[in-house]
Amino acid sequence: MLRVISYSKKMSTFVSQVNRITGKMEWCFRDDDYDFKQEIARSSYADMLHDTERNQLYYAGLKVAVAKKRAAGEPVRVLDIGTGTGLLSMMAASLGADSVHACEAFTPMADCAKKIIAENGFAAQIKVIPKRSTDLVIGEDLPERANILVTEVFDTELIGEGAIGTYTHALRELLVKDCIVVPSVGNMYIQLVSSKLVRRWNQLDDLDIDGKTTVTSPLAMKRCGGAPALHDLQLDQLPLEKFTRLTPPKRVFRFDFTGVTPLLEDETSIVTMEMEGSGPVDGIFMWWDLEMDPNAEIILSCAPNWAHPTPRNMQWRDHWMQAIYYPYTHLTVARGEMVKVICKHDEYSLWFDVAKDKENCPEDRPICTCGAHITYSRSRLGMLSDPDRRQTFLQIIKKNIKQDSNVLCISNGSLLPLMVAAGQGTGLVYALETHPMCARVMRDFIAHNNLQDRVTLIDKQVEDVTEADITDKVDVVLGEPIFQTAQLPWDNICFWYLARALDPYLAPRAAILPGNMRLYAVPVEYEHLWKIRADVGICEGFNLQQFDNIIQLNSESVDETVEPHPLWEYPCTASGPGAMLLNVDMTRALADAQDVEETVALSLLRSEPCNGVALWAEFDFGDGHVISTGPREPIRTGHKITWDYYTRQGVHLLYNSRRINCLQSGDDNCHITVSVKFVPQKGDISFKFSPSWS
Structure with a gap:
């Protein structure tokens, strides 16, 4: 998505990136250390330090290992691979280890660990080594082989972070033969x-x-x-x-x-x-x-x-x-x-x-x-097979497309051109595919279903389309709309920009479907998701404030106000009613579109806690046909929201995920003010969230 070139100015780099809303490449300045800051901001490993069970069981495992070595009359020499904040090393030191060597290859985190270890009073017992474990040398980095290894190098696949290689090397090069490893199996x-x-x-x-x-x-x-x-x-x-x-x-x-x-x-x-x-x-x-x-x-x-x-x-x-x-x-x-x-x-x-x-x-x-x-992503494949969604589109096609209508379908990897062409119509069907891989797949679909004579695949960027591609005026422009570059639901308003870029090829009264995009928000209490951004503070008796500080400092520079998450996987309860923030009429000419600023106060029920806001988009095709990226059932305050299985919603977490309860705060008018600004000519949608208690 980003391509760095050599031109620099004031410690910034000129980079090109895709505007997810317009679909066009843009040039902008970014700090030279942007990627570095982003890596630091993401080094919190989501909720790992909020995983109380993980922390406590590592502590318990270390306690057993240290006790066994003490009972055997051995000095306790601990090696901690990938120490991160230094938490596991401090656990070992607090349990009486004679020496602890902690390696951490990510330099900012190694520096942070040194500060945390010093602040917690373990500087004399723990040595932090800013290296990969595979680069450690006995006699240089470690005075002798360790007899206890503690490490957390696991992911969802268990071995995906290189656990096999890490353990194999450590056992061969860094540990004694009768060592104890935590975990063991x-x-x-x-x-x-x-x-x-x-x-x-x-x-x-x-x-x-x-x-x-x-x-x-x-x-x-x-x-x-x-x-x-x-x-x-x-x-x-x-x-x-x-x-x-x-x-x-x-x-x-x-x-x-x-x-x-x-x-x-x-x-x-x-x-x-x-x-x-x-x-x-x-x-x-x-x-x-x-x-x-x-x-x-x-x-x-x-x-x-x-x-x-x-x-x-x-x-x-x-x-x-x-x-x-x-x-x-x-x-x-x-x-x-x-x-x-x-x-x-x-x-x-x-x-x-x-x-x-x-x-x-x-x-x-x-x-x-x-x-x-x-x-296609897993969710996109599921979306393409979703029977409810398919039925809605078949109804839209039946209602809006006449026997002789010429139809232009604009989306990425959509079955809509096939759905239109497989009917009994005599009109032409054009499919604009701006994504090369999607175009390849769609070409196979068209050929397999013998629709080459009905569907014209336009495998181009919109600015490259000519009269040779669209030979007859288009009566209906139809989109799901879904695009590979979209991250947030409203990014798919890219449909409007692509459709309007093809105005010269449209009939005077061509239908634009969907005709409207509506943006909604609801105040919620996220059951667990708040942990990915919350400060750690004290963890198992150790002060990790230095870690919170470095994450917060870098997150402020690189994190978005709203980020995408599939909320069906991350339960949340409605803290108050939802509200529409923005309504964009996509039937209007883009050149006539004015900047829009809207402010909405999301009221909170006094008895319901709140720690964030959830946002989604709906695309209106008229006649009651709506494709939603939000709740599958009506929202009820105080109840869990059931979200769409196939899309990610927008998530805003309150600063440090503070949880407010209006009854406890004594505020009779508890609310979150959400301001949204849409600048159509730039393709920019921005948000500002202001809780009444801040």
Whole structure:
């Protein structure tokens, strides 16, 4: 998205970037250290330091390790790899370790750790080394090998941050043979499921147009297993009625971080599972747990609630979620049937498949061969198959497109041109595709459905379109609208800019659909999401204020006021009624559009706490046909909001995620003032949030 060139001025760099609203490239100045500041701002690893269970179980695991070495009469020498804030090192020091060496390759964080360690009184016990662990040298960085290793180098896939290589090197080069490592073991579990919703995130359903005509996916896409990458998400938020568990959970990998059993960079595990349900195997759920001590008495589990050992006392996490993997083999199973599950990993990633016998087990890691799975996001694939959304568009087409209408479809990777062309109309259908990969996929769809004579694919940027591309005047301009560059729902107003750039090719009274975009906001209490921006302060008795300061300082420079999140995964409760902030008429000429500034006071119910605002957009096609990126049901104050599964909403978190309760504050007029400014000629929408209690 950014391309840096050599021209500099006043410690700034001239860069080009895509304006997500206009779709055009723009030039702007950015501080030379912008990317550096952004890296620091994101180094909070979301809610990791707010993960109380993680912190406490690491503390407990270290306590066991230190006690074992003390009982053996050994001096306690601890190595902390990837220390971050220095939290785990300070835990070790507070437990009586004789020496602690902490390495941290990210220099700003290493400097921050030194300050935190000094402020907490451990400067004499802990040495911070600003290096990667693989660069450490015994006799230079460490006086001798350590006998306890503590590290947190895990991600949702467990091994995706290089845990195998990190442990293997440390065991070989930096630790004594009888060392204790915290954690000691990682166990990985899977569960097979059948689910229409899960399947839609990986494969497109056939599209029934009128009971007679069907739009189908190219054979290459039907036979393609999808991208060989995890789909990480908060499985706890997936409604239980949306999937059927075909098997109980089963452990498929055991990663021994102690070195007793070597860690393999390439490993295959073929397990046989008995089906307790029937249906197609649409997805493979995965999660893991950690044994924090040598006796496996302290367990840190990342299982979803239905498989968790203590479901009533679960820790919310955003840094370690669960994941879905999609099998490459399309297999339907019956209750009681025995099925082979092929589980593989390399040094950094995992993949899975299913088969009814060992002979059919694939050996090589499959890749996406159709192009769609590496072009579309999981949510976009699901959106394209969503039956409610499809039905709405079919009604829009039936209502607005006549038999001889010439139609111009503007979106990225949309099925709308196929839906229009597959009908009985005689008009021309043009499909403007500004994204090259989407154009490739759409070309395959058009050919597979034999619509080459009905659909003209315009694989160009809008400024390059000529009369040779659009040969007849367009009667209807139609969009979902969805664009690959969009991050926030209202970024898809890019449709307006593209449509109006083609005014010379439109009939005098051409219909623009959607005709309006409305922007909404509602005050909410985020159940857990606030943790990603909240100060840490005191963590397990250690003062981490220096960390808060450095994150806040850099976040102020690079963070947006509103950021995108899929709120169906991050529950929130309405603290008051929602309100419309902005209404943009996209049927008007862009040249006539004036700047708009609107201010709305979002009232808060006195009994309801609040720590942020949620925002979304609706696109109005007329006659009651609306495509919403927001709630799926009417908002009720004091109740959880049910959000769209396929889009991300806008999230504003109150400064330091302060939680206000109007009843407690004594304010009878508690509200959040939201000001929005839209500058159409620049393609800029900005927000300002002002709580009444600030």
